[in-house]
Amino acid sequence: MRVYIFLCLMCWARSESKRPCLEFSQLSVKDSFRDLFVPKMEIFLMMYTRNNPNCAEPLFEQGNSLNVNFNTNKKTVWLIHGYRPMGSTPAWLQNFLRILLTQDDMNVIVVDWNRGATTFIYNRAVKNTRKVAMSLSKCIQNLLKHGASLDNFHFIGVSLGAHISGFVGKLFQGQLGRITGLDPAGPKFSGRPSNGRLDYTDAKFVDVIHSDTNGLGIKEPLGHIDFYPNGGKKQPGCPKSIFSGIEFIKCDHQRAVYLFMAALETNCNFISFPCHSYKAYKTGSCVDCAGFKTKSCPRLGYQAELWKDVLKERIDRSSLRTSVFLDTTGTNPFCTYYFVLSIIVLDKTMKDGYITFKLLNQIGMVEKPRLYEKNKSFYKLQEVKILAQFLNDVVNVSSIGLAYFQSSDQQCSTCKYSIQRLMLKSLTYPERPPLCVYNFVLKESEEVFLNPSTCISKEI
Numbered sequence: 001m002r003v004y005i006f007l008c009l010m011c012w013a014r015s016e017s018k019r020p021c022l023e024f025s026q027l028s029v030k031d032s033f034r035d036l037f038v039p040k041m042e043i044f045l046m047m048y049t050r051n052n053p054n055c056a057e058p059l060f061e062q063g064n065s066l067n068v069n070f071n072t073n074k075k076t077v078w079l080i081h082g083y084r085p086m087g088s089t090p091a092w093l094q095n096f097l098r099i100l101l102t103q104d105d106m107n108v109i110v111v112d113w114n115r116g117a118t119t120f121i122y123n124r125a126v127k128n129t130r131k132v133a134m135s136l137s138k139c140i141q142n143l144l145k146h147g148a149s150l151d152n153f154h155f156i157g158v159s160l161g162a163h164i165s166g167f168v169g170k171l172f173q174g175q176l177g178r179i180t181g182l183d184p185a186g187p188k189f190s191g192r193p194s195n196g197r198l199d200y201t202d203a204k205f206v207d208v209i210h211s212d213t214n215g216l217g218i219k220e221p222l223g224h225i226d227f228y229p230n231g232g233k234k235q236p237g238c239p240k241s242i243f244s245g246i247e248f249i250k251c252d253h254q255r256a257v258y259l260f261m262a263a264l265e266t267n268c269n270f271i272s273f274p275c276h277s278y279k280a281y282k283t284g285s286c287v288d289c290a291g292f293k294t295k296s297c298p299r300l301g302y303q304a305e306l307w308k309d310v311l312k313e314r315i316d317r318s319s320l321r322t323s324v325f326l327d328t329t330g331t332n333p334f335c336t337y338y339f340v341l342s343i344i345v346l347d348k349t350m351k352d353g354y355i356t357f358k359l360l361n362q363i364g365m366v367e368k369p370r371l372y373e374k375n376k377s378f379y380k381l382q383e384v385k386i387l388a389q390f391l392n393d394v395v396n397v398s399s400i401g402l403a404y405f406q407s408s409d410q411q412c413s414t415c416k417y418s419i420q421r422l423m424l425k426s427l428t429y430p431e432r433p434p435l436c437v438y439n440f441v442l443k444e445s446e447e448v449f450l451n452p453s454t455c456i457s458k459e460i
Contacts, residue, residue: 021055022046025114027087035119041128042115043135048108053101059109064142072147075154076107078136082159082185083125087118090158092257099264103302111136117160126188129160133167140172151204154178158257159185159216162198162208166222169202170195176203178305179223183211183256186218198222200321205312207304209259211235212252224311225322227300229259229270231278237330259334263301268335269428270300272324273387281325284373287340287385289427296430298324327370327389337393338427339369341386343378346418350378353406355386359424360399360449367394381420393428397435400424403447415444423455 022044046056051069059067066072077100081090093110100108116128144150153176157165162181169176181198189197199222200206206223210232213219219232230236238251263270274297275286289297291314298307314320328334341357354376358368369388376384404417418441425434435452442448 019057022058023056024089024093024110024112025087026089027084027114027118029086031087031115031118032085032120035124036121039119039124040115041131042113043132044112045139046110046112048097048101048110050101050105053098056110059139060142066143066146070107072143072149073152074106075104075152076109076143076148078109078111078153078155078165080111080132080155080157080161080164081114082117082157082161083122084114084117085120085122087114089114092254092261096257096261099261103264111161111164113164122187125160126185129164130167132164133171136164136168137171140168150175151177154180155203156180156182156260157184157198158182159253163189166198166202169198169206174201174203178205178207179203180260180304181206181208181222182260183209183217183253184222186213186216190218190220200224200315205305205308209256209300211254211256211259216249216253217256221321221323223321224315225298225304225307225324227272227304228278228323228325229255229300229328231325235330236328258332259328260301262333262335263299263303266333266335268333268337269303270326270328270335271297271338271428272300272326273297274322274324276323278325282372284371284385284387286325287387297427298322300324300326329391337390339388339390339394340425340427341388342421342423342425343384343386344381344420345378345384346380346420348380350404350417352377353404356403356405356447357386357388358401359390359394359397360401361394362396362398364398366401367392397424397452400435400437400450400452401447402442402450403445404442405445412444417442417444422450422452424452 045059047059047067047070048056049069057067057069059070061067079096097108100106113132116132117125119125150172155165155168155176162184165179169179179202184198194201207225208223209227210217211229213232235252235255239248242248273281273286274291275281280286292298292307292310295307295310298304311322314322327336329336358366360366367390369390372387376386378384406412420439422437423434426432434455436455437450437452440450
């Protein structure tokens with residue numbers, strides 16, 4: 001009997017010591033109605049680590065002591081949501097947490113300011129962003145006393161959360177390690193001075209993804225680097241009709257979140273091209289990433305930080321902010337694959353026309369690309385670059401199908417053109433050796449199949 005009582009007491013003690021997990025504030029449209037008359041503001045910090053990946057714990061215990069699972073020497077990601085008039089938990093939250101903790105052994109802090117973001121009065125949520133930032137600054141001061149470092153802090157802010165991150169950064173004189181803005185909110189922030197929104201001076205590195213610039217997002221560049229997938233406006237795969245309901249309103253806006261997650265979760269490199277406009281990018285005018293030296297083209301997502309030094313150098317040297325463009329597919333993981341085809345011609349007669357090409361892999365499957373500029377001006381011994389996007393990657397290229405067509409009406413079925421060199425290079429995976437074909441002849445309007453080999457080293 002005594003043994004039974006002892007076991008019961010042990011079980012009771014264990015159940016008492018195991019505290020419940022923190023949950024994201026469960027609110028609804030009713031709370032938005034309630035906020036019209038009785039506005040409330042509450043902030044909860046939910047901490048996750050690899051020791052508690054599925055059960056959020058408070059960052060601070062009673063008496064302001066730091067949670068034992070928080071490691072001050074590790075990177076800390078602060079995840080901050082935006083405006084939530086419906087009060088629901090962000091659909092992307094749990095998956096984002098899982099992906100982050102899979103990526104790195106870090107501390108993740110979810111900033112739950114749902115009671116403050118759940119309101120029908122958008123202006124009220126906007127004003128609350130400053131209050132959230134001030135509250136977070138006090139928590140950060142406490143973390144610094146425990147030995148944490150601002151340099152290890154990476155704020156990832158969605159919509160209004162991006163501007164909250166910026167306001168926090170301003171309170172610490174831009175000494176945060178990194179801020180990532182995922183489609184920062186546009187309404188009430190567009191056209192504002194730098195002290196009224198997220199800005200590149202708010203952290204040592206600021207990267208921004210714009211996915212809804214003509215809707216809920218902001219158009220102007222804010223960071224050291226600003227990514228504009230699909231031009232930053234209409235995202236492929238999102239509903240085009242208002243009859244699609246709420247998805248029509250939020251799909252483009254949220255695409256920035258899902259692109260960042262996809263870049264983390266897949267092995268695809270979301271490479272992007274520096275250009276002064278999406279229109280110029282679409283005509284193939286911005287193939288070069290030579291300004292980034294050996295690093296090649298910048299990549300959207302977590303990897304963007306690899307370009308931090310060269311991006312800061314560009315700003316320090318010439319106040320040059322970097323806007324980059326890329327295209328994606330409409331479904332997860334959104335990845336496409338970029339190649340550049342470089343051609344050097346020997347003939348003066350080959351001037352204005354267009355090249356078409358396709359790639360064959362080792363088993364003879366054909367991949368046809370989207371070419372970014374149809375017409376090209378060819379000049380003797382000058383390199384012409386053609387940007388191509390494939391929906392599928394071609395790892396082992398066995399053959400290149402190539403054809404040349406005059407753009408004028410006066411086509412010449414007997415004309416032949418001497419090509420000094422053709423080079424094919426993967427931009428998505430720049431570590432792959434480029435492939436070349438040397439000294440061959442093209443007949444006008446006639447497709448030729450070429451078997452490439454690794455380029456001579458001096459050509460690379």
